[in-house]
Amino acid sequence: MTYRVLIADDEERMRRVLAMVFDEMKDVKVVTSSNCVTTLNYLDKERFHLIITDLKVPEMGRVEFLRAIKGKLPDVPVIVLTAYGSVGSAIDAMKEGVFDYLTAPFENDILKLAVKRALKMSSLAIENKFLRQELESHYDFKNIIGNSPQVVDSLRLVGEVSNTDSTVLITGESGTGKELIARAIHYNSNRACGPLIALNCAAIPENLLESELFGYEKGAFTSAEKTKKGRFELASGGTFFLDEISEMSAAIQAKVLRVIESRELERLGGTETIKVDIRIICATNKNLEELVKCGKFREDLYYRISVFPIILPPLRDRKEDIIPLSKHFLKQFSMKMGKSPISLSKEVEKLLLMHRWEGNIRELQNVIERAVILCKSNIITTEHLPTSIVKCALSTDKLQNQPQNNSIVFDIPPHGLSLDALERQLVTQALEKSKNNKTKAAKLLGLTRGTFRYRLLKYGLSN
Ligand SMILES: Nc1ncnc2c1ncn2[C@@H]1O[C@H](COP(=O)(O)OP(=O)(O)O)[C@@H](O)[C@H]1O
Numbered sequence: 146m147t148y149r150v151l152i153a154d155d156e157e158r159m160r161r162v163l164a165m166v167f168d169e170m171k172d173v174k175v176v177t178s179s180n181c182v183t184t185l186n187y188l189d190k191e192r193f194h195l196i197i198t199d200l201k202v203p204e205m206g207r208v209e210f211l212r213a214i215k216g217k218l219p220d221v222p223v224i225v226l227t228a229y230g231s232v233g234s235a236i237d238a239m240k241e242g243v244f245d246y247l248t249a250p251f252e253n254d255i256l257k258l259a260v261k262r263a264l265k266m267s268s269l270a271i272e273n274k275f276l277r278q279e280l281e282s283h284y285d286f287k288n289i290i291g292n293s294p295q296v297v298d299s300l301r302l303v304g305e306v307s308n309t310d311s312t313v314l315i316t317g318e319s320g321t322g323k324e325l326i327a328r329a330i331h332y333n334s335n336r337a338c339g340p341l342i343a344l345n346c347a348a349i350p351e352n353l354l355e356s357e358l359f360g361y362e363k364g365a366f367t368s369a370e371k372t373k374k375g376r377f378e379l380a381s382g383g384t385f386f387l388d389e390i391s392e393m394s395a396a397i398q399a400k401v402l403r404v405i406e407s408r409e410l411e412r413l414g415g416t417e418t419i420k421v422d423i424r425i426i427c428a429t430n431k432n433l434e435e436l437v438k439c440g441k442f443r444e445d446l447y448y449r450i451s452v453f454p455i456i457l458p459p460l461r462d463r464k465e466d467i468i469p470l471s472k473h474f475l476k477q478f479s480m481k482m483g484k485s486p487i488s489l490s491k492e493v494e495k496l497l498l499m500h501r502w503e504g505n506i507r508e509l510q511n512v513i514e515r516a517v518i519l520c521k522s523n524i525i526t527t528e529h530l531p532t533s534i535v536k537c538a539l540s541t542d543k544l545q546n547q548p549q550n551n552s553i554v555f556d557i558p559p560h561g562l563s564l565d566a567l568e569r570q571l572v573t574q575a576l577e578k579s580k581n582n583k584t585k586a587a588k589l590l591g592l593t594r595g596t597f598r599y600r601l602l603k604y605g606l607s608n
C-alpha cells in the first residue's frame with residue numbers, strides 16, 4: 146500500500162528538506178502545498194494518510210486551520226512541525242488532537258519515527274473503519290443494493306419475514322446474494338443478538354456432515370474422544386443457515402426434516418432428546434422442485450422448507466442493478482485500499498452492462514476489486530477490466546448489430562415440427578412487420594433481397 150502524505154509549509158526550503166526525508170521511504174508519496182487555501186482544497190479532492198504542517202497560516206489562524214482539517218478528515222493524523230515552537234501553539238495543537246508536535250531543528254530519525262507511528266495509526270484507522278462498516282452492513286438493508294423490481298420485491302419479503310420464526314428458502318444461482326440475504330434476515334430479526342451458525346452441505350464430506358449437524362456423544366465412534374455439540378445445537382437462541390441444501394443424502398434429509406418439524410434431535414451415539422430453539426434459513430442453487438420430481442430430494446422436506454420462498458434472479462436478468470452494484474463495490478474497495486474516490490468510464494459501464502455475469506454479483510465484485518487494484522488514477526477504464534469481458538462484449542456487440550440473432554434459443558417440440566411451415570411463417574411475419582417492404586423484410590431475416598425473393602416464390606407469397 147502507498148501512503149499519501151501532504152506537506153503544508155510556506156517555506157520552500159522546508160518543503161524540500163522534508164521531501165528529501167520522505168524520498169528514502171519507498172511506500173510514501175508526498176504532495177506539497179504552500180498555503181492553507183491549497184491545502185484545504187487538496188483535502189476535498191484527495192485522500193491522505195498523514196498531514197504535516199508548520200501551522201503558519203496567517204490567512205486563518207492555527208486553531209481554525211486545524212479544525213478545518215479535522216472537519217474534512219477526522220481520522221487522519223496531523224504532525225505539527227515548526228521552527229517557531231511556543232508553549233501556546235503546542236497547547237493549541239494538542240487540544241485540537243494533533244498526533245505529534247516537533248520543533249525544528251529536528252533530527253531526521255525522530256521525524257521518521259513520528260511519521261511511521263502516524264502512518265501505522267492511519268492505516269489502522271482505515272482498517273478499523275472498514276471492519277466496522279463491514280460489520281454494520283450485516284445489519285443494514287441499505288447495503289443490499291437493488292433497484293430492479295425483482296430485488297425490490299425480494300427485499301420487501303425479507304423485511305416482512307425477518308421478525309418471524311418462519312423457515313425461509315432462498316433460491317438463486319451461485320453469487321446472487323443468498324448468504325447476504327440470510328444474514329440480513331438474521332440481523333434484522335429479534336434473534337439478532339443470538340448466534341448465526343452457517344453450514345454449507347456441499348463443503349463437508351457426507352460422513353462428517355451428520356456429526357457436524359447433530360454433534361456426538363463421547364465414544365459414539367472411535368475418534369469421538371469427547372462430547373461435541375452439533376451446529377443445530379450451537380445455533381440455539383439464534384438462526385441456523387443451511388446452505389446448498391440439495392447436497393444432503395437421503396438419510397440426512399430425513400433427520401433434518403425431524404429437526405425442522407419438532408425442533409428436536411439426538412446427538413450421534415446419544416439417547417437424550419435435545420430441544421433446540423432455532424430459526425432455519427435454507428439456500429440452494431438448484432431447482433428443488435425438479436429434484437423432488439426425480440426423487441433426489443424428499444418431497445415432505447421440500448414442503449416444510451419452502452414455507453417462505455425468496456428467489457434471487459441472476460444478475461443478467463436485473464441489468465439495472467449492475468451499475469449501482471459496481472459503484473457500491475468501487476466505493477468499498479477504494480476505501481479498503483485507502484485510495485481516493487474512483488469512478489467508471491462510460492465505455493466500462495457499457496461493457497459491464499453487456500457481460501453475462503455467469504458468476505453473478507460475486508463475479509462483478511471480483512472484477513471491480515481487480516480494477517481498483519490496477520487503477521492508478523481516479524477512473525476505471527477498459528484496460529483495468531479482464532480481457533474476457535472486453536472480448537465477450539465485442540462479440541455480443543457484433544451479434545446485436547446483425548439481424549440473425551444467434552442468441553435466440555428455439556426448442557423443437559417433442560412431437561417435432563415442419564421446417565418449411567416455420568420458414569413460411571417467418572417470411573410472412575417479416576413481410577407484415579415491414580409493411581410489405583421487401584428490402585426491410587429481407588433485412589429482418591438477415592437475408593439478401595435475392596434470397597428473400599426466392600423464399601417468397603417458394604412459398605407462393607410473391608405477388
Ligand atoms: N444486493 C447486493 N448488494 C450488495 N452486495 C451484494 C448483493 N448481493 C450479493 N452481494 C455480495 O456478493 C457476494 C456474493 O454473495 P453471496 O451472498 O455470497 O452469494 P451466494 O450465497 O448466493 O453465492 C457477497 O460478497 C455479497 O456481499
Ligand SMILES: [Mg+2]
Binds near residue numbers: 320323324388
Ligand atoms: Mg453462498
